[in-house]
Ligand SMILES: [Fe+2]
């Protein structure tokens with residue numbers, strides 16, 4: 001237990017230090033001639049129709065897909081992560097100053113990430129983000145109704161924390177992948193380098209909290225949560241949501257793609273799972289904390305191995 005206390009104190013001290021020097025990047029010179037993400041991270045790259053796109057169309061698709069990925073992080077940061085961490089701070093932070101400070105630090109950092117991602121996306125695509133924080137995704141029933149409702153019941157906090165851990169560790173794996181790839185756009189890399197610094201601490205905090213919550217969860221609730229988690233993750237991995245909206249946006253911008261848009265969407269619908277997300281989420285080296293937790297709680301595995 002003292003090991004946990006020391007880890008929390010270290011995480012809190014690092015977070016405080018990082019927050020004291022943080023500045024919002026200006027993103028003044030985003031290079032429109034460079035891709036944002038590795039090509040295999042995108043969906044169309046894995047489909048025959050990609051061969052028919054010109055180099056300029058592929059580049060634009062890659063950039064829009066990179067903005068959609070930032071948007072995915074924004075949605076979780078403002079939604080399930082902020083709600084759950086707020087609940088955990090109220091319930092567990094009383095009488096535990098260090099934990100309360102860690103959770104408060106995480107809330108501040110997530111709000112900053114949201115502003116940072118939005119600032120980048122607005123700079124690059126002002127016409128897509130001039131009315132709010134969403135261009136490719138929709139406010140779903142799950143986000144608006146179900147997740148906030150579940151968050152009100154402490155019995156569902158372990159389930160929600162599983163989702164937060166996996167998505168936050170995914171963001172670290174994604175950032176590391178970008179930083180290893182040559183030729184990507186420097187401002188996009190800088191954004192994710194900055195995000196990685198904070199998210200590495202958040203993953204450690206998630207792991208400490210999840211172990212604590214799972215130790216206090218009965219076996220029937222673990223079975224229920226494992227099944228719900230599998231359903232949730234299969235939904236996240238289905239490329240049927242914001243991915244097709246990236247293709248629609250591309251075709252609206254470039255009328256020469258209009259006639260090929262239905263075929264692009266048809267091929268996209270035939271993808272069983274998002275290839276970029278799957279590649280990282282199911283790699284134990286990219287996601288060591290998640291896979292260690294899945295080793296302890298195999299009922300949460302959403303994939304065959
Ligand atoms: Fe974040």
Ligand SMILES: [Fe+2]
Pocket residue numbers: 110168198199202
């Ligand atoms: Fe985070």
